[in-house]
Amino acid sequence: MQDRLLPAQVGQFRWIDIVGLENDAEISKLAQDLGLSDLSIADLFHLDQRPHTDIDGDLVQTVLRMPVRNQPFTDQITLVLGQDFVLTLREQRRDCLDGVRKRLAGGKGRIRNSSEYLFYSLCDAVVESFFPVLEEQGDLIEALEERILHNPSDGAMRNIHMLKRDLLVLRHAIWPMRDALAILQRDDTPQINTDLLPYLRDCSDHAFQLLDMVEVYRETAQGLVDLQLSSLSNRMNEVMKVLTMIATIFIPMTFIAGLYGMNFDRASPYNLPELGWRFGYLYAIGLMVISAAVMLFTFWRLGWIFGRSGADPNAAPPDAD
Amino acid sequence: MQDRLLPAQVGQFRWIDIVGLENDAEISKLAQDLGLSDLSIADLFHLDQRPHTDIDGDLVQTVLRMPVRNQPFTDQITLVLGQDFVLTLREQRRDCLDGVRKRLAGGKGRIRNSSEYLFYSLCDAVVESFFPVLEEQGDLIEALEERILHNPSDGAMRNIHMLKRDLLVLRHAIWPMRDALAILQRDDTPQINTDLLPYLRDCSDHAFQLLDMVEVYRETAQGLVDLQLSSLSNRMNEVMKVLTMIATIFIPMTFIAGLYGMNFDRASPYNLPELGWRFGYLYAIGLMVISAAVMLFTFWRLGWIFGRSGADPNAAPPDAD
Amino acid sequence: MQDRLLPAQVGQFRWIDIVGLENDAEISKLAQDLGLSDLSIADLFHLDQRPHTDIDGDLVQTVLRMPVRNQPFTDQITLVLGQDFVLTLREQRRDCLDGVRKRLAGGKGRIRNSSEYLFYSLCDAVVESFFPVLEEQGDLIEALEERILHNPSDGAMRNIHMLKRDLLVLRHAIWPMRDALAILQRDDTPQINTDLLPYLRDCSDHAFQLLDMVEVYRETAQGLVDLQLSSLSNRMNEVMKVLTMIATIFIPMTFIAGLYGMNFDRASPYNLPELGWRFGYLYAIGLMVISAAVMLFTFWRLGWIFGRSGADPNAAPPDAD
Amino acid sequence: MQDRLLPAQVGQFRWIDIVGLENDAEISKLAQDLGLSDLSIADLFHLDQRPHTDIDGDLVQTVLRMPVRNQPFTDQITLVLGQDFVLTLREQRRDCLDGVRKRLAGGKGRIRNSSEYLFYSLCDAVVESFFPVLEEQGDLIEALEERILHNPSDGAMRNIHMLKRDLLVLRHAIWPMRDALAILQRDDTPQINTDLLPYLRDCSDHAFQLLDMVEVYRETAQGLVDLQLSSLSNRMNEVMKVLTMIATIFIPMTFIAGLYGMNFDRASPYNLPELGWRFGYLYAIGLMVISAAVMLFTFWRLGWIFGRSGADPNAAPPDAD
Amino acid sequence: MQDRLLPAQVGQFRWIDIVGLENDAEISKLAQDLGLSDLSIADLFHLDQRPHTDIDGDLVQTVLRMPVRNQPFTDQITLVLGQDFVLTLREQRRDCLDGVRKRLAGGKGRIRNSSEYLFYSLCDAVVESFFPVLEEQGDLIEALEERILHNPSDGAMRNIHMLKRDLLVLRHAIWPMRDALAILQRDDTPQINTDLLPYLRDCSDHAFQLLDMVEVYRETAQGLVDLQLSSLSNRMNEVMKVLTMIATIFIPMTFIAGLYGMNFDRASPYNLPELGWRFGYLYAIGLMVISAAVMLFTFWRLGWIFGRSGADPNAAPPDAD
Numbered sequence A, B, C, D, E: 001m002q003d004r005l006l007p008a009q010v011g012q013f014r015w016i017d018i019v020g021l022e023n024d025a026e027i028s029k030l031a032q033d034l035g036l037s038d039l040s041i042a043d044l045f046h047l048d049q050r051p052h053t054d055i056d057g058d059l060v061q062t063v064l065r066m067p068v069r070n071q072p073f074t075d076q077i078t079l080v081l082g083q084d085f086v087l088t089l090r091e092q093r094r095d096c097l098d099g100v101r102k103r104l105a106g107g108k109g110r111i112r113n114s115s116e117y118l119f120y121s122l123c124d125a126v127v128e129s130f131f132p133v134l135e136e137q138g139d140l141i142e143a144l145e146e147r148i149l150h151n152p153s154d155g156a157m158r159n160i161h162m163l164k165r166d167l168l169v170l171r172h173a174i175w176p177m178r179d180a181l182a183i184l185q186r187d188d189t190p191q192i193n194t195d196l197l198p199y200l201r202d203c204s205d206h207a208f209q210l211l212d213m214v215e216v217y218r219e220t221a222q223g224l225v226d227l228q229l230s231s232l233s234n235r236m237n238e239v240m241k242v243l244t245m246i247a248t249i250f251i252p253m254t255f256i257a258g259l260y261g262m263n264f265d266r267a268s269p270y271n272l273p274e275l276g277w278r279f280g281y282l283y284a285i286g287l288m289v290i291s292a293a294v295m296l297f298t299f300w301r302l303g304w305i306f307g308r309s310g311a312d313p314n315a316a317p318p319d320a321d
């Protein structure tokens, strides 16, 4: 980390990029030298903050959150803007600022001319880094939709739950970013030159765009819960229909078989005379066939069999879109 | 596309209508010539933006979304208003601007007199183009309502889910349009002449009307989820009732048959004396009939049969509306 | 319709009441003569607008919706207030303005003195006309509550769905009426004399009261969905309990009967010795009674029978309110 | 009622307390004498209003709702503040103003000195009267929670529904009370002396506190719906598990019994040789025991029996709070 | 308590810390001496208030709530700031102010210099004390998630319900704290020196952070309800599938056994000729095996067996995150 404490001297201003908070004494010392107040320095070491902007005398301190890895968990990044420096502080080495570094290295135009433009570029890079993460979430949602309709198991619900939690984390990283960026655009923030305003407004627009995406995904994910519950209920209906059909067809048939399996004394002409009929067996089987036919006819009337596939074509038009 | 880059010289101002973003160098060059800032030019190539209006010096840049095909997916259209030109830029050839083209060709009144009025006419055409799409969604909802009540299958839920997703897309195209149009009506937008204000207000009213329609459809679509879950639950009740009735009628009867199918040694007078009765068979059948009658009576008392149709008339009045 | 175009000359101002939009040329001509702008005239023929108020030069144009028949569908009414006239325009002949007509005919006080007071009276009549419609909806809800608790069939859910849709239509007629009325009370609406303000405020209060009623009914209707789902679930529980009790009582008994219906060779002393017992039949019946008793005891322990009615009294207090 | 129309002459101002609206002519006359406008007088007879405050010239007219009996239905009370009088009007004799009457009778301090302080005291008494009613609702919720977890019957859902409806009525009595009280504290209400402001702010605080309580109870009551649905679903699971266990244990056993109850001709050595075995019966019983054991083992593996109680201890910690 | 009434004389100002409200006369006397108004004194004894700040002449009275024990129930703490004193009043002895006491005892810097800084430090300590409580709630949620997915019993739902109730209590302690702190930062609160503003803003930021955490937990807890309902429904599906499979495999087999257990008179060649076949028994067993095979094949086609585990791998990718 020490090597990073060496300021990257760029034209008239420096970008000081600190990774990791272990060297707290050194960081505090540096921050004090740069003119941060005690409260601002304390905030540097306070992780898990929500994005916001504080004006600390001549300095502007903005806390943002950036997505890390391809998991939607977010990491905090603190940016401090001074007259002749930009300080960035975060815990994890991986970040989303490589694009800015390349532009600095390339030595192209405005980004080397003022600390404010670099500060804006860093904020913009953080905002932009959410887009690929959100697009991944969108793909996950589509995969889940398909899965639920074909196999509404416990796993699907667990995945929906995780998806919703991740979107919630993203929402709480993005939502307050709008305020953090709005403060930079206020009239009473003289640290930011007015010709940066269109750039910051554009950055705000992107944050709004992100929020819109999160809201769409969140609502869609909540819709997946209903889809899952309906799918489970529908699956249960099918299971029960199979059981009911098999059971109700065979139960009367089994009863008839049981009836003629009784051992009443055939000496009496009133006891089970059917057993002595020449075509008694065929008669019994006939009874069974009739009872099964009545059941099948009933199921057809209830629309449980055949009628199903016959009813769908009429209902197909809404399916066609 | 090149032919479209030739400005359609109309009176004192031009309408430049660009389709497709492939010719990016040429488009950038043209935009620079028209006086757009670098940021505005970058925005021209940024698809999937949410509707909004930016003031860029003397120019007004409005991003809107318009519905494409009869699917409710939306396409972006960027409109730029200058003193002596209107620039429109979109990706797909099909659009909703034919009405405006015809009025221009017809050479009627105000639309040929000022770029601002043309700009308004284009915005209005985009807003109006949502009405037929929303009316289609309304028809879909009514078709789904009927279908769910008659056949609450998986397909219905899938359709509801798609409908909700489409309405969500429409909502996010329409909702921010109100702000985009409101900025055009602000006092600090001198690019728009005050005598256009009633027209823009009318256009805003239509956007509000659209939003109202979307909200009604969204809430109704959410209601369909409850309808579907209740229909599935109701269907399951019916299935279970059939199973329960058949099973509980035949199970005791089958037991009685099994009882008199036992092979106890008739030598003992205490073993199955019924088997030797003259009317033993009739007695057994009588037992079975009684047990079935008790079950049917119980179902009638529980209101599962007959009583149902008898209970409905009392409850009918709320049905009558 | 023509006879209605003859202005009803009342004191110093006229009330022009037009029914039906077929005579569009005539209506446009009249509106132009009265001083309406082109945009306002176009709005006269645009049905299905949401309630709102536009200031059109010296004129005030208010669009409201009024309930028609005892169905909760709403019809549009456009009111235009001028110095010396009030214009009302609607499509259906039936309206809610008879009270105003009677007061005019009776020649009582203020309503004959100024077009503004007549305009207010008409708005007020429209607002008041929603009260009986909403009270009907309240009665429907109470009837549905009773029905769901006693007979949670598909029909109930269909009725809840229709009720919710009707309340949604009413809400979207009432909600924007508040803004339409608020604009009339603004300082920058000189067309309305300040001594009408208390009257308009009173009218606004009624609109708020209506909105409160709609919100209460909407929330209650949504509660009916939960009631319906719970009722269906409860009904299913009962059905399943009946099936389970009958099945689990008779299944072991039937098994025992089947056991002693087996045909093992009695030559071996180890095969079915029970069949040869003097009291074998009684023994078998004893086994069956014991198995049934065990099942009934289990159901009693599970609280499915008897215990139910014993548990309720303790839970009764919350029932008492 | 007449006796109440006699003003209770108290120091320099009168408190006129009217119960019942039958004597409308007399009440109108009195109100006119006190200086109320026609609109305000009409409002006196309009029941079921939502709480609000109107400024009527020099008078302040506040409509509030107060709970009646221990039922959470609310009754309207209209308070009018004049220079030298306070008028209260309500329909039912029972009220919540006895505390104020006692303080007046006791002749203690400020309440006898100004009509404004009496007016505040009456508003405060109305606000305070909601606290015991809400605490009762809280007790009802706790009783319902217990009941649902132990006996999720239809009755519970009916009670939840009634509870939600009552809380909704209370919410719509309390929510607009905040605005009604806020108007009294506005700078442009000179009828209220500024040294009453701390008192009115305190009263507003209590109204906010009430609203908070209602919102907590409403959300908790909505949670009870989920609790009820989950309880019903859980109960169904238990019922089904019992049925499934009994059925799946006995069905194979009954099949085996049936198998050896067949009457195939033993002349063929291939037909049912088991029937001739010396230990055939024991063999059949052995088969049955094995099949039952397999089923029981399966249920144990599925965690339906024994395993349940073994899994709970691990999950107990979250239960412990 | 008396010992606590002895003011802890610290530099130029005193911190008076009162525990318990029993000594009301003494407390009232002390408060009057300190300059509190009658209304403020009454408020000291009013428990269960929502957090808010009142300006009482030169004094500032802030009511906050702090969590007690590790239960999320909250206790009220009243703080009064005067020129030369800070008064704290609460009912329970345990509090969250030990950190402040240590810093005072340690005699470090600002906290001993002004009553305002002590007042801020106390507010900050109350706000900070919610963090560990909320983190505990977060752990509870994660434990519940695991439990529901593995064992969705009644207990889980009860725990979710308690969790939601506790989070609701926390939300209503935290939400109004933001307003209570905002009033301290307003321009018209001269009792607070402007150089305390950054400290109070930092404290407000922490309150917002808390609110964000509560909202995330509340939404996640609500998601657990869906998870629980889906888990129960899924579990039911499994139970029903087991029953259906066993029943539908054995019911036809049992029927066949019953068929050949009938006692028709073998004298007729048409009665049960199968019984006389040499391989009749094998034929019957063959029929049974075929019927079972058909059923198993059907279950495999429906995806109830084997196919399940075969379908999962395809659906695994969304599981992988």
Ligand SMILES: [Mg+2]
Binding pocket: A175, A176
């Ligand atoms: Mg926030």
Ligand SMILES: [Mg+2]
Binding pocket: A212, A215, B172, B175
């Ligand atoms: Mg949005």
Ligand SMILES: [Mg+2]
Binding pocket: A215, B175
């Ligand atoms: Mg949105």
Ligand SMILES: [Mg+2]
Binding pocket: A215, A216, A219
């Ligand atoms: Mg949304």
Ligand SMILES: [Mg+2]
Binding pocket: A215
């Ligand atoms: Mg939002």
Ligand SMILES: [Mg+2]
Binding pocket: A215
């Ligand atoms: Mg949103």
Ligand SMILES: [Mg+2]
Binding pocket: none
């Ligand atoms: Mg839901």
Ligand SMILES: [Mg+2]
Binding pocket: B175, B176
């Ligand atoms: Mg938006």
Ligand SMILES: [Mg+2]
Binding pocket: B212, B215, C172, C175
């Ligand atoms: Mg609306």
Ligand SMILES: [Mg+2]
Binding pocket: B212, B215
């Ligand atoms: Mg709406």
Ligand SMILES: [Mg+2]
Binding pocket: B211, B215
């Ligand atoms: Mg809306």
Ligand SMILES: [Mg+2]
Binding pocket: B215, B216, B219
């Ligand atoms: Mg709506």
Ligand SMILES: [Mg+2]
Binding pocket: C175, C176
């Ligand atoms: Mg609206």
Ligand SMILES: [Mg+2]
Binding pocket: C212, C215, D172, D175
């Ligand atoms: Mg309300």
Ligand SMILES: [Mg+2]
Binding pocket: C215, C216, C219
């Ligand atoms: Mg409400």
Ligand SMILES: [Mg+2]
Binding pocket: C212, C215
């Ligand atoms: Mg409301």
